[in-house]
Amino acid sequence: MSIKLKADQLEAIHSHAEREYPNECCGMLLGHAEGAAKAVSEAVPLKNLRLDSARAQELLPLADPGRESEKNRFLIDPLEQLRVEREARKRDLDVLGYYHSHPDHPARPSNYDRDHAWPWYSYVILSVEHGKASEMTSWVLSEDRSHFDLEPLKL
Amino acid sequence: MPVKVVIPTPLRQYTGKSDSVEVEAKTVGEALAGLTSRFSDLRKHLYNDEGKLRSFVNVYVNDEDIRFLQKDQTPLTESDIISIVPSIAGGSTTCCICS
Numbered sequence: 001m002s003i004k005l006k007a008d009q010l011e012a013i014h015s016h017a018e019r020e021y022p023n024e025c026c027g028m029l030l031g032h033a034e035g036a037a038k039a040v041s042e043a044v045p046l047k048n049l050r051l052d053s054a055r056a057q058e059l060l061p062l063a064d065p066g067r068e069s070e071k072n073r074f075l076i077d078p079l080e081q082l083r084v085e086r087e088a089r090k091r092d093l094d095v096l097g098y099y100h101s102h103p104d105h106p107a108r109p110s111n112y113d114r115d116h117a118w119p120w121y122s123y124v125i126l127s128v129e130h131g132k133a134s135e136m137t138s139w140v141l142s143e144d145r146s147h148f149d150l151e152p153l154k155l
Numbered sequence: 156m157p158v159k160v161v162i163p164t165p166l167r168q169y170t171g172k173s174d175s176v177e178v179e180a181k182t183v184g185e186a187l188a189g190l191t192s193r194f195s196d197l198r199k200h201l202y203n204d205e206g207k208l209r210s211f212v213n214v215y216v217n218d219e220d221i222r223f224l225q226k227d228q229t230p231l232t233e234s235d236i237i238s239i240v241p242s243i244a245g246g247s248t249t250c251c252i253c254s
Contacts, residue, residue: 024246028194033164038170060244061212069197073246081241085163089174095164098243105247115243116211119200120165121244 001036002152003029003096003122003138007042010155014133016045017101021131024074026100027075028084029122030093038096038122044084045134049075060116073112097122097138102153104128107135109148117141122151156181158231160190161238169196183214194244199215201239211242 005013015027026048031041049056059074062068076098076146085095099123102108107127109117117123119141127134139148157177162170170176180186184192188210190197203209214221215238221229231237 026243059213060242068246074244076239076243078215079218081214081243082218082238085240092205097191103248110247112244116242116244117245118163118165118241120168120221121241 001037001122001140002024003038003040003124003153004154005040005043005057005124007155012043012045013099013124013136017126017128017133018049018131019103020101021128023070023101024072025102026074026076026098028076028081028098029096030088031096033094033096036110040096041093042088043099046076046084047081049077062116071103072105095121097124099124099126101126104130107137109139113139114141114145114148115128117145117148119143119145123148124153156184156231158233159236160186161236163241165241166197166200166239169200176248178230182227182231183201183216183221183229183237185200185229186231187196188212211241211244214238217239 018026027043027045028045029040031039048070050073056075102125107125117124123139126136138153140151141148158180159175159177161175162173167174176190178186178189180189201208201212216229216235
Protein backbone atom coordinates (compact mmCIF):
# COMPACT_ATOMS: atom_id res chain seq x y z
CA MET A 1 0.00 0.00 0.00
CA SER A 2 1.06 3.62 -0.52
CA ILE A 3 -0.60 6.99 -0.03
CA LYS A 4 -0.09 10.19 -1.97
CA LEU A 5 -0.80 13.65 -0.55
CA LYS A 6 -0.62 16.96 -2.40
CA ALA A 7 1.22 19.99 -1.01
CA ASP A 8 -1.98 21.90 -0.17
CA GLN A 9 -3.40 18.91 1.78
CA LEU A 10 -0.15 18.57 3.69
CA GLU A 11 -0.30 22.28 4.50
CA ALA A 12 -3.94 21.96 5.64
CA ILE A 13 -3.08 19.08 8.01
CA HIS A 14 -0.06 20.98 9.38
CA SER A 15 -2.07 24.10 10.14
CA HIS A 16 -4.96 22.10 11.64
CA ALA A 17 -2.57 20.28 13.99
CA GLU A 18 -0.77 23.50 15.00
CA ARG A 19 -4.09 25.28 15.60
CA GLU A 20 -5.32 22.51 17.91
CA TYR A 21 -2.03 22.13 19.81
CA PRO A 22 -1.66 21.09 22.68
CA ASN A 23 -4.77 19.00 21.91
CA GLU A 24 -4.86 16.21 19.36
CA CYS A 25 -6.48 17.04 16.05
CA CYS A 26 -8.08 14.53 13.68
CA GLY A 27 -9.54 14.43 10.21
CA MET A 28 -10.61 12.28 7.29
CA LEU A 29 -8.71 11.56 4.07
CA LEU A 30 -10.90 11.28 0.96
CA GLY A 31 -9.87 10.22 -2.51
CA HIS A 32 -9.47 7.21 -4.75
CA ALA A 33 -7.70 3.88 -4.36
CA GLU A 34 -6.34 2.09 -7.42
CA GLY A 35 -5.19 -1.33 -6.28
CA ALA A 36 -2.69 -0.69 -3.48
CA ALA A 37 -2.14 2.98 -4.35
CA LYS A 38 -4.24 5.58 -2.56
CA ALA A 39 -4.41 9.15 -3.85
CA VAL A 40 -5.84 11.73 -1.45
CA SER A 41 -7.90 14.49 -3.01
CA GLU A 42 -9.26 16.09 0.19
CA ALA A 43 -8.22 16.25 3.85
CA VAL A 44 -11.32 17.10 5.90
CA PRO A 45 -10.74 18.41 9.45
CA LEU A 46 -13.11 16.87 12.01
CA LYS A 47 -13.83 17.70 15.64
CA ASN A 48 -12.08 15.77 18.41
CA LEU A 49 -15.09 14.46 20.32
CA ARG A 50 -12.91 13.97 23.42
CA LEU A 51 -13.46 17.72 23.97
CA ASP A 52 -17.10 16.74 24.68
CA SER A 53 -16.13 14.22 27.32
CA ALA A 54 -19.66 13.21 28.39
CA ARG A 55 -20.70 12.22 24.88
CA ALA A 56 -17.32 10.66 24.05
CA GLN A 57 -17.44 8.57 27.22
CA GLU A 58 -20.91 7.33 26.24
CA LEU A 59 -19.68 6.18 22.82
CA LEU A 60 -16.22 4.78 23.64
CA PRO A 61 -15.35 4.94 27.35
CA LEU A 62 -11.78 5.73 28.40
CA ALA A 63 -10.27 3.22 30.81
CA ASP A 64 -8.48 5.89 32.85
CA PRO A 65 -10.11 9.32 32.40
CA GLY A 66 -7.69 10.77 34.99
CA ARG A 67 -4.74 10.26 32.64
CA GLU A 68 -6.52 10.22 29.30
CA SER A 69 -8.00 13.38 27.76
CA GLU A 70 -8.22 15.38 24.53
CA LYS A 71 -4.46 16.01 24.93
CA ASN A 72 -3.58 12.37 24.28
CA ARG A 73 -6.78 10.84 22.89
CA PHE A 74 -9.05 11.56 19.97
CA LEU A 75 -12.39 10.18 18.93
CA ILE A 76 -14.31 11.13 15.82
CA ASP A 77 -18.04 11.73 16.14
CA PRO A 78 -19.53 8.79 14.20
CA LEU A 79 -22.51 10.85 13.06
CA GLU A 80 -20.25 13.60 11.67
CA GLN A 81 -18.17 10.84 10.05
CA LEU A 82 -21.28 9.25 8.53
CA ARG A 83 -22.47 12.58 7.11
CA VAL A 84 -19.11 13.52 5.62
CA GLU A 85 -18.75 10.03 4.14
CA ARG A 86 -22.26 10.18 2.66
CA GLU A 87 -21.50 13.53 0.99
CA ALA A 88 -18.19 12.14 -0.29
CA ARG A 89 -19.90 9.16 -1.90
CA LYS A 90 -22.14 11.47 -3.87
CA ARG A 91 -18.95 12.93 -5.34
CA ASP A 92 -17.56 9.44 -5.97
CA LEU A 93 -14.88 9.80 -3.27
CA ASP A 94 -13.97 7.06 -0.79
CA VAL A 95 -12.61 7.27 2.73
CA LEU A 96 -8.95 6.25 2.43
CA GLY A 97 -8.02 6.78 6.05
CA TYR A 98 -7.65 9.30 8.84
CA TYR A 99 -5.02 11.66 10.18
CA HIS A 100 -4.33 12.70 13.75
CA SER A 101 -1.62 14.59 15.61
CA HIS A 102 0.65 13.52 18.43
CA PRO A 103 1.39 16.69 20.44
CA ASP A 104 4.96 16.46 21.79
CA HIS A 105 5.14 12.78 20.91
CA PRO A 106 6.79 10.99 18.00
CA ALA A 107 4.82 10.19 14.82
CA ARG A 108 4.57 6.53 15.84
CA PRO A 109 1.34 4.65 16.56
CA SER A 110 0.63 3.76 20.18
CA ASN A 111 -0.86 0.53 21.49
CA TYR A 112 -4.06 2.50 21.92
CA ASP A 113 -3.95 3.44 18.22
CA ARG A 114 -3.52 -0.21 17.28
CA ASP A 115 -6.32 -1.46 19.54
CA HIS A 116 -8.73 0.90 17.80
CA ALA A 117 -7.47 0.60 14.23
CA TRP A 118 -9.17 -0.93 11.21
CA PRO A 119 -7.51 -2.84 8.40
CA TRP A 120 -6.86 -1.15 5.06
CA TYR A 121 -7.28 2.45 6.26
CA SER A 122 -4.22 4.70 6.23
CA TYR A 123 -3.47 6.18 9.65
CA VAL A 124 -1.45 9.32 9.04
CA ILE A 125 0.23 10.65 12.19
CA LEU A 126 1.77 14.10 12.50
CA SER A 127 4.07 14.88 15.39
CA VAL A 128 3.72 18.45 16.73
CA GLU A 129 6.73 19.54 18.76
CA HIS A 130 6.25 22.65 20.93
CA GLY A 131 3.41 23.78 18.66
CA LYS A 132 5.25 23.28 15.36
CA ALA A 133 4.37 20.51 12.86
CA SER A 134 7.22 18.04 12.60
CA GLU A 135 7.53 14.47 11.26
CA MET A 136 4.60 12.88 9.38
CA THR A 137 4.22 9.14 8.84
CA SER A 138 1.49 6.80 7.55
CA TRP A 139 0.62 3.35 8.90
CA VAL A 140 -1.58 0.41 7.93
CA LEU A 141 -2.72 -2.23 10.41
CA SER A 142 -1.47 -5.74 9.69
CA GLU A 143 -4.10 -8.36 8.76
CA ASP A 144 -3.70 -10.16 12.14
CA ARG A 145 -3.92 -6.83 14.04
CA SER A 146 -0.57 -7.53 15.75
CA HIS A 147 1.26 -4.42 14.48
CA PHE A 148 1.24 -1.50 12.08
CA ASP A 149 3.29 -1.46 8.91
CA LEU A 150 4.84 1.81 7.80
CA GLU A 151 3.19 2.86 4.54
CA PRO A 152 5.13 4.87 1.95
CA LEU A 153 3.86 8.46 2.07
CA LYS A 154 4.37 10.22 -1.25
CA LEU A 155 4.24 13.95 -1.61
CA MET B 156 -38.29 -6.97 3.28
CA PRO B 157 -35.09 -5.84 1.55
CA VAL B 158 -32.94 -3.24 3.35
CA LYS B 159 -29.65 -1.70 2.32
CA VAL B 160 -26.48 -2.04 4.42
CA VAL B 161 -23.69 0.42 3.58
CA ILE B 162 -20.21 -1.12 3.90
CA PRO B 163 -17.23 1.09 4.91
CA THR B 164 -14.05 0.91 2.79
CA PRO B 165 -11.98 -1.33 5.17
CA LEU B 166 -14.66 -4.04 5.10
CA ARG B 167 -15.30 -4.07 1.35
CA GLN B 168 -12.51 -6.59 0.88
CA TYR B 169 -14.86 -9.07 2.61
CA THR B 170 -17.97 -8.23 0.54
CA GLY B 171 -16.51 -8.79 -2.91
CA LYS B 172 -15.72 -5.04 -3.12
CA SER B 173 -19.41 -4.07 -2.85
CA ASP B 174 -20.00 -0.74 -1.12
CA SER B 175 -23.54 -1.74 -0.17
CA VAL B 176 -25.41 -5.00 0.21
CA GLU B 177 -29.15 -5.71 0.23
CA VAL B 178 -30.44 -8.16 2.81
CA GLU B 179 -33.87 -9.40 3.88
CA ALA B 180 -34.57 -8.30 7.45
CA LYS B 181 -37.14 -6.93 9.87
CA THR B 182 -34.65 -5.89 12.56
CA VAL B 183 -31.06 -4.64 12.67
CA GLY B 184 -29.98 -7.93 14.26
CA GLU B 185 -31.49 -9.90 11.37
CA ALA B 186 -29.85 -7.62 8.82
CA LEU B 187 -26.38 -8.07 10.34
CA ALA B 188 -26.92 -11.82 10.71
CA GLY B 189 -27.94 -12.00 7.05
CA LEU B 190 -24.90 -9.99 6.04
CA THR B 191 -22.40 -12.07 8.03
CA SER B 192 -23.89 -15.39 6.90
CA ARG B 193 -23.40 -14.27 3.29
CA PHE B 194 -19.90 -12.86 3.94
CA SER B 195 -18.54 -14.95 6.81
CA ASP B 196 -15.15 -13.18 6.98
CA LEU B 197 -16.98 -10.05 8.13
CA ARG B 198 -18.06 -11.70 11.35
CA LYS B 199 -14.74 -11.36 13.23
CA HIS B 200 -14.55 -7.66 12.42
CA LEU B 201 -18.07 -6.92 13.66
CA TYR B 202 -18.51 -9.29 16.61
CA ASN B 203 -16.31 -10.25 19.57
CA ASP B 204 -15.74 -13.83 20.80
CA GLU B 205 -18.97 -13.68 22.84
CA GLY B 206 -20.98 -12.87 19.72
CA LYS B 207 -21.62 -9.25 20.78
CA LEU B 208 -21.08 -6.28 18.47
CA ARG B 209 -17.58 -4.88 19.08
CA SER B 210 -17.52 -1.61 21.04
CA PHE B 211 -15.73 0.19 18.21
CA VAL B 212 -18.33 -0.79 15.62
CA ASN B 213 -21.12 1.77 15.33
CA VAL B 214 -24.33 0.80 13.58
CA TYR B 215 -26.67 3.50 12.37
CA VAL B 216 -30.19 3.24 10.99
CA ASN B 217 -30.41 6.34 8.82
CA ASP B 218 -29.05 9.04 11.23
CA GLU B 219 -29.69 7.16 14.49
CA ASP B 220 -27.17 5.13 16.50
CA ILE B 221 -28.79 1.77 17.39
CA ARG B 222 -27.24 2.04 20.91
CA PHE B 223 -29.84 4.73 21.58
CA LEU B 224 -32.68 2.88 19.79
CA GLN B 225 -33.40 -0.79 20.53
CA LYS B 226 -29.93 -2.09 19.63
CA ASP B 227 -30.18 -5.43 17.74
CA GLN B 228 -33.95 -5.40 18.15
CA THR B 229 -34.36 -2.05 16.35
CA PRO B 230 -37.18 -2.57 13.83
CA LEU B 231 -36.65 -1.66 10.18
CA THR B 232 -38.90 -0.31 7.46
CA GLU B 233 -38.33 -0.71 3.77
CA SER B 234 -36.60 2.58 3.01
CA ASP B 235 -34.20 2.32 5.97
CA ILE B 236 -30.49 2.42 5.31
CA ILE B 237 -28.16 0.70 7.76
CA SER B 238 -24.61 2.07 7.94
CA ILE B 239 -21.67 0.33 9.58
CA VAL B 240 -19.51 3.18 10.88
CA PRO B 241 -16.06 2.21 12.16
CA SER B 242 -15.13 4.02 15.39
CA ILE B 243 -12.06 6.11 14.70
CA ALA B 244 -10.06 6.67 17.86
CA GLY B 245 -6.45 6.90 18.87
CA GLY B 246 -3.91 8.75 20.90
CA SER B 247 -0.30 9.30 21.66
CA THR B 248 0.59 7.64 24.95
CA THR B 249 2.07 4.19 25.53
CA CYS B 250 4.37 4.49 22.52
CA CYS B 251 5.60 2.51 20.49
CA ILE B 252 4.64 -0.72 18.85
CA CYS B 253 5.50 -0.09 15.23
CA SER B 254 7.20 -2.84 13.32
